[in-house]
Amino acid sequence: MTRLQDKVVLVTGAATGIGAAVAERFAAEGAVVVATDVDELGGKTVVERITVAGGRAEFHVQDVVSEDRWRELADQVRATHGRIDVLVNNAGIYIIAPLAETTVEDWNRLMAVNVTGTFLGMKHVVPGMAETGGGAVLNLSSIAGLVGVAGHTLYGASKGAVRTMSKDVAAEYAAANVRVNSVHPTYVKTAMADYGAQTLGTTVDELGPALSPLGRLAGVADVANLLTFLASDEAEYITGSEYNLDGGGSTLLSVG
Numbered sequence: 001m002t003r004l005q006d007k008v009v010l011v012t013g014a015a016t017g018i019g020a021a022v023a024e025r026f027a028a029e030g031a032v033v034v035a036t037d038v039d040e041l042g043g044k045t046v047v048e049r050i051t052v053a054g055g056r057a058e059f060h061v062q063d064v065v066s067e068d069r070w071r072e073l074a075d076q077v078r079a080t081h082g083r084i085d086v087l088v089n090n091a092g093i094y095i096i097a098p099l100a101e102t103t104v105e106d107w108n109r110l111m112a113v114n115v116t117g118t119f120l121g122m123k124h125v126v127p128g129m130a131e132t133g134g135g136a137v138l139n140l141s142s143i144a145g146l147v148g149v150a151g152h153t154l155y156g157a158s159k160g161a162v163r164t165m166s167k168d169v170a171a172e173y174a175a176a177n178v179r180v181n182s183v184h185p186t187y188v189k190t191a192m193a194d195y196g197a198q199t200l201g202t203t204v205d206e207l208g209p210a211l212s213p214l215g216r217l218a219g220v221a222d223v224a225n226l227l228t229f230l231a232s233d234e235a236e237y238i239t240g241s242e243y244n245l246d247g248g249g250s251t252l253l254s255v256g
């Protein structure tokens with residue numbers, strides 16, 4: 001498996017869940033993985049697993065909300081590895097709340113991580129990609145960035161912003177061969193989905209058939225499969241696109 005051979009990849013939120021799975025899969029595909037997270041113990045554990053499996057990875061503590069840290073880290077990775085080929089803006093938080101109970105404090109906290117974090121990642125990594133001949137950016141949005149979901153005014157707004165920012169940067173940097181695409185899962189089996197199911201008064205097992213005609217939720221491997229393709233040169237003609245990863249749930253009618 002060498003679909004990402006020698007590509008230098010920066011994955012945010014890589015200590016657990018989707019980010020950890022993507023970091024491990026990318027390393028298995030031959031990439032040099034720079035994993036970052038606020039969770040140092042979790043991040044180092046993921047890097048240890050990659051190294052033991054024979055992959056190449058390093059961990060850096062990073063809060064994606066800090067512009068100083070983005071500037072410092074992007075410079076450091078370029079100084080060490082010469083370039084950044086792939087950026088996965090994966091770090092994110094999730095809050096479900098009725099509109100009338102959504103607080104400005106929660107609004108600002110979630111927007112800072114999901115929107116400002118993604119914006120800063122692109123701001124500090126994409127120009128360097130352009131200078132080194134191009135690259136790929138993969139932004140984790142959500143099905144909530146495409147369709148309306150009760151209780152998701154805040155989260156949906158953040159993921160809608162991720163969707164449109166992806167297209168704006170794709171348009172601005174297409175001539176420099178930087179591709180930017182967004183990915184839109186429904187629930188993926190991680191701690192985030194557990195929180196969602198609990199808040200909605202159900203379980204992840206019950207959510208599978210409710211959300212997808214395929215009868216199950218996505219696993220982290222389903223996300224890693226799509227991201228591997230989008231990060232690879234096989235996707236060299238794909239930019240400004242949005243990928244539903246919802247088992248058909250938002251596009252197929254369950255009748256007949």
Ligand SMILES: NC(=O)c1ccc[n+]([C@@H]2O[C@H](COP(=O)([O-])OP(=O)(O)OC[C@H]3O[C@@H](n4cnc5c(N)ncnc54)[C@H](O)[C@@H]3O)[C@@H](O)[C@H]2O)c1
Nearest residue numbers: 013015016017018038063064090091092142187188190192
């Ligand atoms: N799991 C799902 O059901 C689902 C569905 C759609 C979209 N997504 C999106 O996928 C991404 C990953 O989700 P997940 O399910 O793996 O979540 P998760 O909660 O399992 O993991 C998120 C990771 O991000 C890190 N993180 C949080 N705030 C950070 C910050 N300020 N700086 C750096 N790291 C930070 C956490 O420490 C954690 O390691 C998120 O952007 C999420 O919105 C998830």
